[in-house]
Amino acid sequence: MPFLRNVPGLETVYRDFAPKGVRFRIVYKSIVHPGTNGMVEAYTLEERLQHLEIARARLKTTVPWLCDSMNNEIQHALDAAPNGEFVIDGEGKILRKKFWHDPTQLRAFLTDLVGPLEKPTKVADLGMKLEFPEQPVQRGIVPPLKMTERMRVLRTAPKQPAERPDPQPFFAKLLAEGNRGLLREGKGKLYIGFYVDPLYGVHWNNPAGGLQWEITKPGDSAFEMVRGAAPKYEHDTDVDPREFLVDFAGDKGDVFELTVHYTVCDDAETFCLEVSQRYSLKLEVDPDGGSRAGDWMTRLCGDPMQFDENGDGKVTRDELPAERAQIILNHADRNHDDVITKSEADLFHDMIRIKPGETGR
Amino acid sequence: MHAAVLQAFTGIATVAAAAAQTTFTERMNARHLTQPPLVGATLPDASGFTAEGKPFALRDDRGHTTVLVFGCLT
Numbered sequence: 001m002p003f004l005r006n007v008p009g010l011e012t013v014y015r016d017f018a019p020k021g022v023r024f025r026i027v028y029k030s031i032v033h034p035g036t037n038g039m040v041e042a043y044t045l046e047e048r049l050q051h052l053e054i055a056r057a058r059l060k061t062t063v064p065w066l067c068d069s070m071n072n073e074i075q076h077a078l079d080a081a082p083n084g085e086f087v088i089d090g091e092g093k094i095l096r097k098k099f100w101h102d103p104t105q106l107r108a109f110l111t112d113l114v115g116p117l118e119k120p121t122k123v124a125d126l127g128m129k130l131e132f133p134e135q136p137v138q139r140g141i142v143p144p145l146k147m148t149e150r151m152r153v154l155r156t157a158p159k160q161p162a163e164r165p166d167p168q169p170f171f172a173k174l175l176a177e178g179n180r181g182l183l184r185e186g187k188g189k190l191y192i193g194f195y196v197d198p199l200y201g202v203h204w205n206n207p208a209g210g211l212q213w214e215i216t217k218p219g220d221s222a223f224e225m226v227r228g229a230a231p232k233y234e235h236d237t238d239v240d241p242r243e244f245l246v247d248f249a250g251d252k253g254d255v256f257e258l259t260v261h262y263t264v265c266d267d268a269e270t271f272c273l274e275v276s277q278r279y280s281l282k283l284e285v286d287p288d289g290g291s292r293a294g295d296w297m298t299r300l301c302g303d304p305m306q307f308d309e310n311g312d313g314k315v316t317r318d319e320l321p322a323e324r325a326q327i328i329l330n331h332a333d334r335n336h337d338d339v340i341t342k343s344e345a346d347l348f349h350d351m352i353r354i355k356p357g358e359t360g361r
Numbered sequence: 362m363h364a365a366v367l368q369a370f371t372g373i374a375t376v377a378a379a380a381a382q383t384t385f386t387e388r389m390n391a392r393h394l395t396q397p398p399l400v401g402a403t404l405p406d407a408s409g410f411t412a413e414g415k416p417f418a419l420r421d422d423r424g425h426t427t428v429l430v431f432g433c434l435t
Binding site for chain 2: 031098
C-alpha cells in the first residue's frame with residue numbers, strides 16, 4: 001500500500017504549505033488489478049468518482065482530489081507513475097517530478113521554495129487512522145488461482161446492450177490476461193477472472209449455481225466456443241474472485257466476445273439478480289493494465305520483446321502500440337535510436353528487477 | 362605509476378560502491394527525470410474532473426504553485 005502509507009505524511013505537508021499559497025491535488029487514477037479492500041477497476045466515470053469518494057472518506061485526508069478522465073488523460077500526459085509526484089510553478093513550469101511520492105522529500109523541497117515553518121506539523125499530530133471496514137460477506141472460501149508465469153493484461157471492454165434504457169451495473173468485473181505464448185505465438189494460456197465490485201454491496205449467490213462464461217468470435221463460424229464454469233460451492237455466499245486458466249488460440253488483434261452469466265444478491269438480502277453480460281476481448285496487451293505485483297514499469301512495458309512482430313530479435317517503433325510507443329522507447333531504448341535490442345530489453349528487465357519468464361504477481 | 366593505478370582503481374571502486382548503494386526508487390527517480398515532460402518544461406495540459414465530477418483542466422491551477430500526487434486505493 002505505498003500510496004496509503006504516505007497519505008498521513010502528505011496531509012502534514014498540505015496543512016503546512018497550503019496556507020502559504022501552495023495548491024495540492026491528489027489525482028485519483030485507474031486501478032485495473034484488484035486493490036485494497038477488493039476495489040476493482042471502474043468502468044464508468046460515475047464509478048470512478050465513487051471510488052474517489054470512498055478513498056477520500058477512508059483516508060481521511062483533507063487534500064483536494066482530482067479524478068483522472070476515463071482514458072487516463074492526466075496520467076498519460078505527465079507520464080506519471082502510479083504514485084508519481086509533481087511540483088509546478090505558477091507559470092506552469094515543472095519544478096520537480098518524482099517517480100514515487102515521498103512526503104519527507106516534498107516537505108524539504110517546499111521549505112526551500114517558500115520558506116521554513118515555525119512549527120511543522122507531524123504525523124502524530126494528526127491522529128489519522130486509515131479505515132477499511134470489515135467485509136460483511138465471507139472471503140477466502142475459494143482458493144486463489146496459482147499462476148506460474150507472468151501474464152499480460154488484455155484489452156477488454158464492457159458492452160452494454162443498446163436496448164437497455166437503464167444500463168445494468170457490472171456487479172462483477174472481468175480481468176483477462178494472456179501469457180507470452182498466447183500473445184507471441186497465438187497459442188497459450190488465457191486467464192479469466194471475475195471480481196465482485198464492492199461498490200454495489202453484492203455477493204455471489206452460490207445456491208443458484210456457479211458463474212459461467214463463454215467466448216465466441218463474431219463473424220467466424222469456424223471458431224470453437226471456449227467456455228468455463230465455476231463449481232458449486234458449499235457456502236451460500238462469498239465475494240471471492242472466480243478465476244479460470246484455459247488453453248486458448250488466436251491471432252494478435254483478434255477480437256472475441258465474452259459472455260458471462262452469474263447470480264448476485266445484495267448484502268442486505270433485499271434482491272437477487274440473474275445477470276448476463278458481455279465484453280469484447282482483444283488479443284492485445286492493454287498498456288494501462290495493472291500488475292498484481294504493483295510494478296508500474298511491468299504494466300507499462302512488460303517485456304518489450306513481446307512486440308517483436310517479425311521475430312528479428314529487435315523491436316522498432318512501428319512494432320510498438322502507437323499510443324504507448326514513445327513512453328516504452330523512453331524507458332527501454334537506452335541509445336535513443338528508436339530500436340529496442342534484446343540486450344536493451346534485458347537491461348530493462350534488470351532495471352525493473354523482473355526477469356523474462358518470472359511472474360509479475 | 363602504482364599510485365595512479367591505485368587511484369584509478371579506488372575511483373572505480375567508489376563509483377561501484379555508490380551504484381550498489383543506490384536504491385531502486387532512487388534509480389527509478391533518476392531515470393524518470395530523463396523522460397518527458399522534463400523538469401523545467403511546461404506542464405502539458407490535460408483534463409480530468411473535480412471530486413464533484415465537474416470538468417477540470419490542469420491549466421486551471423496556473424498562477425499557483427501546485428503539487429500533484431497520483432494515487433488510488435492501493
